[in-house]
Amino acid sequence: MALLEVEDLSVRFTLPGATLEAVAGVSFRLGRGECLGIVGESGAGKSVLGFSLVNLLAPPGHIASGRIRLEGRELTALSERRWRGIRGRRMAMVFQDPRATLNPVLTVGQQMRETLRAHRRLSRRLARKMVLHQLHQVGLDEPERQLERYPHQLSGGQCQRVVIAMALLLDPDVIIADEPTTALDVTTQAELVALLIALCRTHDLSLIVISHDLAVIQQLTQRVLVMYAGRVVESGPTREVINDPQHPYTQALIDALPQMYPPRAPLRPVPGSPPAPGVRPTGCAFHPRCRYRVAADDDLRRRCEGDPPALIPSSGSEVACHWVAQLIDHEMIHSAQVHDEPLD
Template sequence: MALLEVNNLDIRFAVRGGDLRALREISFSLDRGERLGLVGESGAGKSVAAFSILNLTAQPGYLAGGQILFEGRDLAAMSERELRKIRGNRIAMIFQDPMMTLNPVLTVGTQMVEALQSHRRLSRRAARQIALDRLKQVQIPSPDKRLDQYPHELSGGMRQRVIIAIALLLDPDVIIADEPTTALDVTIQAEIMALLLDLCEQRNVALMLITHDLGVVSQVTQRMLVMYAGRIIEQGPTKEIINDAQHPYTQGLINALPQMGDPGHRLHQIPGAMPSLNRIPSGCPFHPRCQFATDQCRTDMPDYVASGNVDVACHEVRKLIEADTQPRETHS
């Protein structure tokens, strides 16, 4: 049994004029110690999927269908009191902006101690010692000094390390990292991702990494999901998808990487933009931007087809696979 299993997740937002579907039949699993990447452009539904796991989707968003199973128990069916025992304790989350996560009027130590005491019966002294140990683990210089500092007194890289330390406070089984290096420079990004990967491997923690950076995904994750307009359009082993992407959208994302272009020439880009929730095209939602789109793509939503170890939602990929499996005529 998978540690975390999401089945046919359907998230909608109730607005005037009718519901908007933010996630459409999302299904995936995460095993203990596994590293999973969610990739796609802004608006693809990556963060909504992450927030939905811990029932953090703000109103007017709501769960319209599906299951979110953690060790076989449905998180979507739990009461708020039961979820409090899971959030931050068994499943921790690292948000995009540490300054939005940390309380600016409380010291780092106060916030870490409060997080520990909300889940464990610990004295303030014992909780402070655990907080100090976690800051050491994330390689913050002078950790005893940082405990008594306020968030604004720390650099961006240090603040993100504090957030990771807070996520590790209660020895979670799963860490969900939502664009954890967005606001950092390239050097600090690499340090933070290396640190996160090392900590997950040491502690056998499952990692769900949400990002638009395929370079990071290729280096950190073992499996990846590619999302478009609220739907998973390709999923499988990271190396297989990066080396031989099947869906035209995934191919476009890879071709848009700077290293895929020629020096001195414009970077490749996917034409058009992600559709808004109230203007999702009929059929395959990617068809207005796809150079391979046919009439079938414009009218029918594609089902998944297996291409090796990768599942792809694409009519044209299905046709190619079916053509390869057709028996060839022999002439005597």
């Protein structure tokens, strides 16, 4: 049984006169010790999905349908009181902006001890010992000195290490890291990626990494979900998805990477912009930006513009694309014709 199971999850924001769907029918499984990536442009629904997994959606956002199970236990119907027993203890979140996560008027030690004592009855001495241990685990220099410092006295990388240490304090099974390397310099990013990899191995920790950075996803994760306009458009083993992308959107994201081109060569950004939740196109939401739709025949173009594609198996991954589905159909027909040819 998977540690975490998400089935057909949809998240909506109910506003006066409109209901906006930010996440639509997302499903995945996460095994113990597994690292899963969620990638896509801003507005794809990645962070909303992450917040929904730990029930941190602020009104008017809410889970409209679907299931979230942790070791078989259904979480979506839990009361807020019961969620407090899950959040932090079983599932923890590392937020995108570590400075905004930390309270500016409390020292690092005060905040970390507060996190511990909210869930466990501990003496001040034992709480301090556990806090120092976790700061040492995340590689923070001079942890005893850092306990007495305020967030503004720390660098961005140090703040992120403190936030990760806070997430690890209660020894959770799952950590959701939302853009963990954003706004960090390249060296600090590399150190943080190495730290997360080491923590997953030593703690048998399951990790969900939300990012727009494919390089981070490639280094950290074994499997990846590619999201666009609230839906999963491709999923599969990270290596296969990045080396052999099946969906036109995944291909466009990889083609836009600067390292794909020689120095001074022009870049190839994804044309257009992602749709806002309230004005998403019918059919495949990516079709206004898709280069394959232009080359498609009239029947296929009508399908792209009118019918939302379902996820289908393709080259070891799953992809939601009518173009790929048509190619698979043609290959199956051709294979059957070759197989049926009489032998000489």
